[in-house]
Amino acid sequence: xxxxxxxxxxxxxxxxxxxxSRSVASRTSRRGLLGWLGGAVAGGAxxxxxPVARAAGPAQSSGSLADRGDPTSCDYxxxxxxxxxxCSCCGGTANSCPPGTEQSPVxxxxxxxxxxxxxxxxxSYNDCCGKSGCGSCxxxxxxxxxPMYHPSKSNxxxxxxxxxSAIYNCSTAIITGLALPEA
Amino acid sequence: MKTRRSTxxxxxxVCGTQAIASExxxxxxxxxxxxxxxxxxxxxxxxxxxxxxxxxxxxxxxDMSGYLARYLHVEGGREFxxxxxxxxxxxxxxxxxxxxxxxxLSTMDAEHLPSDFAPYRAEEVEALRLHPLQDVVTTxxxxxxxxxxxxxxKR
Amino acid sequence: xxLLTLVLGLVMLVPGGFVRADDVAEPMGVIQQLxxxxxxxxxxxxxxxxxxxxxxxxxxxxxxxxxxxTQYKGxxxxxxxxxxxxxxIRGEHYVVETFTSRGTRGGERTxxxxxxxxxxxKVQGEVTIPSKRVTGMPKPIATGMSPDERLLMVYNFTxxxxxxxxxxxxxxxxxxxxxxxxxxxxxxxxxSFFSICANGSLRTTHLDQxxxxxxxxxxxxxxxxDDDPVFEAFGLSDDxxxxxxFQGRVLPINVAAESPVAGEPWWxxxxxxxxxxxxxxxxxITDSSGIGYFLMQPDGAEGTHKNGGSEVWVFDxxxxxxxxxxxxxxxxxxxxxxxxxxxxxxxxxxxxMQVDIYRLPAGEFVHTLGIEAATPxxxxxxx
Numbered sequence: 001x002x003x004x005x006x007x008x009x010x011x012x013x014x015x016x017x018x019x020x021s022r023s024v025a026s027r028t029s030r031r032g033l034l035g036w037l038g039g040a041v042a043g044g045a046x047x048x049x050x051p052v053a054r055a056a057g058p059a060q061s062s063g064s065l066a067d068r069g070d071p072t073s074c075d076y077x078x079x080x081x082x083x084x085x086x087c088s089c090c091g092g093t094a095n096s097c098p099p100g101t102e103q104s105p106v107x108x109x110x111x112x113x114x115x116x117x118x119x120x121x122x123x124s125y126n127d128c129c130g131k132s133g134c135g136s137c138x139x140x141x142x143x144x145x146x147p148m149y150h151p152s153k154s155n156x157x158x159x160x161x162x163x164x165s166a167i168y169n170c171s172t173a174i175i176t177g178l179a180l181p182e183a
Numbered sequence: 184m185k186t187r188r189s190t191x192x193x194x195x196x197v198c199g200t201q202a203i204a205s206e207x208x209x210x211x212x213x214x215x216x217x218x219x220x221x222x223x224x225x226x227x228x229x230x231x232x233x234x235x236x237x238x239x240x241x242x243x244x245x246d247m248s249g250y251l252a253r254y255l256h257v258e259g260g261r262e263f264x265x266x267x268x269x270x271x272x273x274x275x276x277x278x279x280x281x282x283x284x285x286x287x288l289s290t291m292d293a294e295h296l297p298s299d300f301a302p303y304r305a306e307e308v309e310a311l312r313l314h315p316l317q318d319v320v321t322t323x324x325x326x327x328x329x330x331x332x333x334x335x336x337k338r
Numbered sequence: 339x340x341l342l343t344l345v346l347g348l349v350m351l352v353p354g355g356f357v358r359a360d361d362v363a364e365p366m367g368v369i370q371q372l373x374x375x376x377x378x379x380x381x382x383x384x385x386x387x388x389x390x391x392x393x394x395x396x397x398x399x400x401x402x403x404x405x406x407x408t409q410y411k412g413x414x415x416x417x418x419x420x421x422x423x424x425x426x427i428r429g430e431h432y433v434v435e436t437f438t439s440r441g442t443r444g445g446e447r448t449x450x451x452x453x454x455x456x457x458x459x460k461v462q463g464e465v466t467i468p469s470k471r472v473t474g475m476p477k478p479i480a481t482g483m484s485p486d487e488r489l490l491m492v493y494n495f496t497x498x499x500x501x502x503x504x505x506x507x508x509x510x511x512x513x514x515x516x517x518x519x520x521x522x523x524x525x526x527x528x529x530s531f532f533s534i535c536a537n538g539s540l541r542t543t544h545l546d547q548x549x550x551x552x553x554x555x556x557x558x559x560x561x562x563x564d565d566d567p568v569f570e571a572f573g574l575s576d577d578x579x580x581x582x583x584f585q586g587r588v589l590p591i592n593v594a595a596e597s598p599v600a601g602e603p604w605w606x607x608x609x610x611x612x613x614x615x616x617x618x619x620x621x622x623i624t625d626s627s628g629i630g631y632f633l634m635q636p637d638g639a640e641g642t643h644k645n646g647g648s649e650v651w652v653f654d655x656x657x658x659x660x661x662x663x664x665x666x667x668x669x670x671x672x673x674x675x676x677x678x679x680x681x682x683x684x685x686x687x688x689x690x691m692q693v694d695i696y697r698l699p700a701g702e703f704v705h706t707l708g709i710e711a712a713t714p715x716x717x718x719x720x721x
Contacts, residue, residue, distance in 0.1 A: 081641070083475075105239060106497055108230045122225050132442040135389050143641040147570050148477060149521035149534040150274075150563050151497060152230045156475040158419065161497055162239040165444025166418075166436065166473065168391065176229070180222050231497045243496045268519020272536035274564040315539075315556055319518040 065175070066116035074139035078123055080112035081143050083155035084171035087128055089137035095174040097128035103172070104129055107159045108152055110144045111179045120179035126172050129160035134170040213285030213302020220286030227273040228283070236291040252288045252295035257329040263322060265303070265311040277309035284308070372398065372411055374429055374457040378626075379677035380411070380720035381685060382431070383693060385711035386419050386476050392442060396422050396433060398459065399709060401676065401683055401695045406708030412459045414452075419473050421481045423490060424718050425506065429456040432506070434471060434481055434492055451490060451504050463509040467502045470494035470514075472521075476716045477570040478620055482523035482531055489549045491523040491531055501533070503549040512549035517541055522570060524579060527596035534570075538563040542597050560600050561589055569616065569643075573624035573631070575655035580624075582606065582616040582632060584643050588658075604658045606632055606651060613637055618646040619672035619687075619715050625698050626678045626721050630655045633670050633686075634663075646671035650684070652699060664701035668694055674717025685717040693717065 069076040071094035072086060078094060079086070091098030104127045111120045146153035160166045214220050225234075231244050236251065238244035254260030264270060264284060273280055281303040288296055316322050381401050387394040394416040403409045416422065420435035431454040439445035449471050453463040472480055472495040482491045483506075490504040494514070501523055503512040520533035520541040529547065532540045540557040561568055561583060568581035568589055577594040578601070590601035607614050615638025616622065624630050635647035648669055652662040668688035675698070677683045682698035688706070693714055695704040 105233060106231050106244065109226055111226070122222065124225075124230070130444055133389055133391055138389075140644065141641065142644055145641065145643075146563065147534075147567050148472070148474065148495075149570070150536045150567065151495070151499075151521070152227055152273075152536075153564075156477070157495065158473040160473075161495075162241065162243065165438070166447050167438065167442065167444045168473075176225055176234070177222060179226075180219055243498050268536070272519050272563075274536075315519070315537075317554060317556065320516045 066114065068116055072137060074137065074141065077114050077116075078112055078121070078173040078175070079139055080141050081110045081123070081145050081155055082125055082171050082173055083140045083142070083145075084127070084138070084168065085134040086137035086139050087134070087170040087172045090128075090134035090170040092128060092170065092172065095172050097126075097172065098131070098134070098170065100131065101128040101169050102130045102163045102165060103127075104159045105162045108154055108157070109176065110153065112143070112173075120181075121175050122177045122179050124172075124174045124176045125155060125159070126174060127159040128169045128172065129163040129167055130165040131169045132167055139171075211286060211289035212296075212300055213304070214282055214289065216282070217286060219279075220282045223275055223279050223283045224287065227275060228269065228287075231269070236287065247287070248291045249294065250292055252292040252297070252300075253330055254326060255288070255297050255300065256295070256333060257326055259322070259329075260326055262311055263316070263326055265308050266314065266316045267319060267323075268315065271312045271315045277305040277312065280312075281305050281308045369458075370412070371457050372459065374455075376456060376720040378719070378721040379681050379683055381674065381676045381683075382422065382424060382718040382720070383674075383685075383707075383709065383711060383714045384416065384420075384422050384476065384716040384718065385714045386416075386716070388419075388713040390712075391419050392417050392438075394418065394420055394435075395711075396431065397709060397711060397714075399707065401685065401693075401707060402704070404705075406710075409707055410709055414454050414459055419476065421471070421476065421492070422716065422718060423481050423483055424720070425453075425483075425487055427487045428506070430454060430462065430506075431456070431459075432481075432483075432490060434467075434490075436469070436471065436473060451492070451506075453506070453509065465504050465509050465511055467492055467504060467511050468494060468500075468514055470496050470500065471502070475619065477522065478716065479522040479524055479534075479570055479572070482525045484525055484545075485528060489529070489545065491525070493517075493522050493533070495521070499533075501531070501543065503545065503551075505549055513551055515543050515545075515551045515554075517543065524572070524591075524593065524598075526593040526598045530596040532557075532591075532593075532598050534568065536563055538567075540591070540598055540600075544596060555597065557598070557600065560591075561587075561603070569621055571620045571622050573622040573655065575624045575628035575630060578655065580622065580630060580655060582622050584615065584638075586612065586615050586638070606634070606653070606660075614649075614651075615639075615643070616647075617643050618670065619644065621647075621673065623673040623675045623684070624655065625675045625682045625684070626719075627682065627699075628655055629653070629661070629699055631673055631675070631684060631698075633673050646689070650686070650701065652701075662699070662701070664696070666694070667703050668692075668706075670694070672715050672717070674719065676717075676719025676721050678721050683719075687714055687717065 071088040088094050097103045107126045109124045145155050148154045236247035238246045285302045381399045383397040396414045398411040416433045418436040423432040433452045437448045447469040449467050449469045451465040455462050480493045492502040494500045500516045517533045520535035523531045525531045529545045532542045538559045538561040543554045544552045546552045566583045566585045572579040572581045579591045581589045586606045587603045589603050592599040614634050616632050617635040618633040621633040630653040632651045633647045634649045634651050650664040670686040672687045674685035684696040686694045693707040
C-alpha cells in the first residue's frame with residue numbers, strides 16, 4: 001500500500017459534496033457549481049453573519065435569541081448533528097420546510113452549542129417529505145449522534161414517518177428550547 | 184380529541200390552573216424541577232411522542248395526552264409505564280426518569296391522576312428498570328383490556 | 339489498400355459473389371447471461387444513490403478486470419435506500435426495497451423483497467412485506483438470513499420496532515415479530531436472531547422451523563449505548579460476531595447457539611493509541627479466512643464516527659493480536675471483502691466515492707474500480 005497517510009478531512013458528506021462537485025464541474029456553470037456547494041464553500045468566517053430567516057417556521061421562543069451565522073452553511077451552529085440536505089437551500093429555511101412538502105411529526109432531538117451566547121439549545125431535526133431529495137447543501141455532522149438502535153439520538157434514519165409520504169426531501173433544525181446547563 | 188391535541192400552551196395552562204387550585208402552589212407531585220423534566224422529555228421522548236404526547240394520528244405512536252394516567256388505575260399499569268422500553272431504555276438516571284414520568288402524568292393527563300397518587304421515586308424506577316418487559320405487546324394489550332373493563336364497570 | 343480494392347473487384351466479378359445481407363446481419367434480441375455460480379472474488383457493489391434515492395442499484399462487478407467495461411457485469415435496481423442480501427445456496431440475490439405508487443413524490447407505499455437469479459439477473463419472484471422496513475443510511479444488520487438461507491429477516495421502524503420474516507424457499511411472508519425497544523437482526527443459531535436495544539442489551543427472538551415466532555429473551559446490559567456504543571456492523575469469525583465500539587473496544591458475541599453469548603470486550607488500541615478509533619459506514623469486515631479488518635481514524639473524537647479513516651488494522655480475531663497496519667492509498671469510508679484462499683480482496687470506498695481494491699492479507703493496492711457509482715457505500719462479496 002501507499003505510504004502516504006491521507007490527511008484527516010471533514011465528514012462523509014464533505015466527501016460526497018466534493019465528489020459531486022467534481023462530477024458536475026464539467027457540465028455546470030461556475031455559478032451552478034457554487035450553488036451545489038452552497039454552505040460548504042461559504043463556511044469560512046470571513047462571510048458576514050446573516051440573520052436566520054424565519055419565514056413560515058414555528059415561532060421561535062425568543063426574538064432576542066442570539067442566532068447569528070449562515071443557515072445555508074453546514075458550519076451553522078444548529079446543524080451540529082444534521083444529516084441530509086439543508087432545507088434553507090431547498091426553498092425552506094433552517095426551521096421551515098420548502099413549499100409543498102410535509103414536515104415529519106417524528107424525529108430525533110439533540111443539543112447544539114450556540115457560540116454566540118455559549119448556551120446549549122435543544123434542536124429538533126424534522127425532515128421535510130413528499131418530494132424527492134432536494135440535492136442541495138448536503139450536510140452531515142454527528143455531534144451526539146448515536147447508532148440507529150438508539151432512535152431518539154440517530155440521524156441516520158429517514159424520519160419521514162407518520163407523514164403521508166415516505167419520500168425524503170430535506171432537513172430542518174428547529175430550536176425547541178434551552179438545554180440544561182449541565183447537559 | 185382535537186382539544187387534547189391543541190397547543191402546548193393550552194396543556195400548560197390547564198396544568199397551571201390545577202396547580203394553583205391545589206394546596207401546594209405551582210408544584211407537580213414528584214417533580215422537583217419542571218423545566219428540567221421538560222428538557223429530559225424533549226431529549227428522550229418528544230422525538231417520537233411529540234411535544235404534547237399526542238403521538239401519531241395512525242396510532243403507530245399512541246396518544247398519551249388525556250390518557251396516560253389511566254394506566255395508574257389498573258393492576259400492573261404503574262409498573263408498565265416504567266418498564267415500557269421507551270422509559271426503561273432511556274439514557275437518563277432513575278431520578279431523572281422518575282421526575283419525567285411524574286411530569287408527564289401531571290402535564291399530559293392531570294384529569295385522570297388518582298387522588299391518592301404517590302409520585303414515582305428513583306428507587307422504585309431503578310428496581311423496575313432492572314426487569315424490562317419480556318413481551319411488551321401482550322402486556323400492553325392486557326392493560327388496555329383491563330382499562331376497557333373499568334370503563335364498563337363505571338357505566 | 340490496393341490489395342483490398344483488388345480483392346473487392348475480384349469478388350464483384352464473380353457471379354453471385356455479392357455480400358448477402360444475411361451474412362452481416364446480427365442476431366436480434368440477444369441478452370447476456372452471467373455464470374450461475376459467480377467467481378468468489380466478484381463483488382456486488384450497492385450504490386444507495388443518496389442524491390436520487392429511488393434510483394439505487396446493485397452492480398455485479400469483477401473487481402480484478404482491468405477496465406470499466408470488463409468490470410461491469412450487470413446490475414439490479416434497488417429502490418429507495420434499499421438493503422441487499424446475497425443468497426449463496428440458491429444462487430440468488432435478495433433486494434429489500436420500497437416503491438411508492440407516485441414514485442418521486444410518494445403515494446401508496448409497497449415494500450418488497452425482490453428475488454433475482456445469478457445467471458439472468460432477472461426478477462424470479464417478489465414477496466410483499468409490511469411497508470415498514472427501516473429506511474436510512476445502509477446498515478449491514480438491517481436484514482439477516484438464517485444459516486440455511488431459508489428465512490430472511492427485515493428490520494422495521496415506523497417508529498414502532500419489529501422484524502418481518504420471509505420464507506425464501508416458498509417466497510412468502512411468514513410473520514411480523516415485535517422487537518420493542520430493540521433494532522436490527524443478527525442471526526444466531528439456526529432459527530434465532532438478536533436485536534440491539536437502546537439500553538445496550540440484546541433481545542433474542544426465537545423462531546420455529548417455518549419462521550413463526552417462538553419466544554424471546556433479553557440479555558443483561560452489555561455496553562453503554564450513550565458513552566461507547568457498538569457500531570451497527572460486525573465481523574464474523576469462528577461463530578463470533580465482533581462488534582467494534584465508537585471508542586475502539588470490540589464486543590465479541592458468540593452466535594453458534596440459539597441464544598447469543600457475550601464474551602469479554604477487547605481493545606483494538608494500546609493505551610497510548612486511544613486517539614485511533616474505528617470509523618466509517620462499515621468500519622469492520624472479516625475475510626473468508628476469518629481475519630479481521632478495521633477501518634481506523636487517527637484523530638477520533640465525539641462526532642467523527644462516520645468519517646472513515648486512513649488505515650486498516652488487521653487482527654487475528656482469536657488472539658486479538660494486531661497483525662498489521664495497512665496505510666490506505668486514499669482515505670476510506672467503508673469496507674467490503676470478497677474471494678477465498680489466495681484470491682482474497684478488500685474493497686475500500688474512498689473519499690471520492692470510488693472503490694479501491696487491495697489484495698489480502700498483505701494489502702497490496704490493485705487498482706481503483708472504473709465503474710461509475712454515485713454513493714457505493716456497501717460492497718458484498720460473491721464468496
